[in-house]
Amino acid sequence: MEKFLIVLLFWSCLGSPVRAAPETVPLPKNGDTCFSPDQPCAERLTKFIMSAKKSIDIAIYDITLDQLVHQLILQSKRVRVRIVVDRRQAKERYSLVPLLLKAGVKVRYGRQRGIMHNKFTIVDDKMVETGSFNYTNDASTRNQENQVYLARPGTVERYKTRFERMWRAATPIKQFRVR
Numbered sequence: 001m002e003k004f005l006i007v008l009l010f011w012s013c014l015g016s017p018v019r020a021a022p023e024t025v026p027l028p029k030n031g032d033t034c035f036s037p038d039q040p041c042a043e044r045l046t047k048f049i050m051s052a053k054k055s056i057d058i059a060i061y062d063i064t065l066d067q068l069v070h071q072l073i074l075q076s077k078r079v080r081v082r083i084v085v086d087r088r089q090a091k092e093r094y095s096l097v098p099l100l101l102k103a104g105v106k107v108r109y110g111r112q113r114g115i116m117h118n119k120f121t122i123v124d125d126k127m128v129e130t131g132s133f134n135y136t137n138d139a140s141t142r143n144q145e146n147q148v149y150l151a152r153p154g155t156v157e158r159y160k161t162r163f164e165r166m167w168r169a170a171t172p173i174k175q176f177r178v179r
Contacts, residue, residue, distance in 0.1 A: 027051055028129065030151035041133055041147050042140035045121070046071050048149070052123045057163045058083040059110070059118035062095070064136040069096040073103040083107045084163070084170050086116040101173060108170035118166075120159055127151040128159045 025043040034041040042065055049056060049071045056075060063069065063085065075081055083100065087109040090097040100107050110116025120130040131147040139145045150156065 023047075028127070028149040030127070030149060032149045033131075034133070034147040036133060036139055036143060036145045036147075037141050041145070042067060042137075045129060045133070045135070045147065048121065048123055048127070048129055049075060052079045054124050055080045055122075056082070057122045057160070057167070058135075059116065059120050059163055059166055060084075060135050061086050061115065061117050061119060062089045062092075062134045062136050063100075064094045064096055064138075065140060066096065066137065068135055069099060072100065072105060076103065076105045081105050082163075082167060084110045084116060084118075084166050086110055087171075088115070097173075108167065108172050110166060111169045111171055116166075120163075122156065122159055122163060125160055126156060128156050130159070 025040050025047050028044055028048050032044075034044050036042070045065075046067050049068065052075055056072070056079060058072075058081075060083065063083075072081055072083075083105065085097055085107060089095060090107075090109065097107055110118075119132065119134060120128055122128045128150050129147055130150070131145065133139050133145040133147045134143075136143075
């Protein structure tokens with residue numbers, strides 16, 4: 001597994017734009033916002049993921065953000081990580097869902113009419129990150145996207161309830177085939 005993580009780290013650094021280290025970005029607080037590409041939204045999200053002590057629940061349409069996937073794989077070794085993704089998007093060429101699955105992260109396909117277009121992460125059942133920000137390199141470096149971090153208990157509870165409903169309805173991925 002260590003060899004796999006070293007290869008992942010090496011691979012994720014190739015071709016990636018130079019970014020701020022997540023360690024240099026402050027941990028998000030309630031009400032914090034971020035606007036890409038002008039601000040380090042990927043680094044802020046990565047720092048948020050790194051702060052987890054017990055759980056990370058994610059509902060995301062698209063995931064190609066290498067530094068985030070690397071951190072999710074590391075975190076999955078010490079906290080519960082569950083991810084619901086869009087079935088079609090997960091099979092696209094640049095999706096990193098296969099890498100997450102290979103590393104043993106619990107990933108399921110969302111089951112609903114249309115696409116699974118949510119974009120939110122709940123850490124430790126205490127704070128949620130949401131907004132238009134897709135977990136992609138383009139969202140981080142090219143697109144005009146946004147994030148907001150919310151810690152109001154009632155709001156977080158609504159996201160937790162929604163995620164649990166999605167997780168129960170989602171299809172476990174038994175065999176993954178890329179188009």
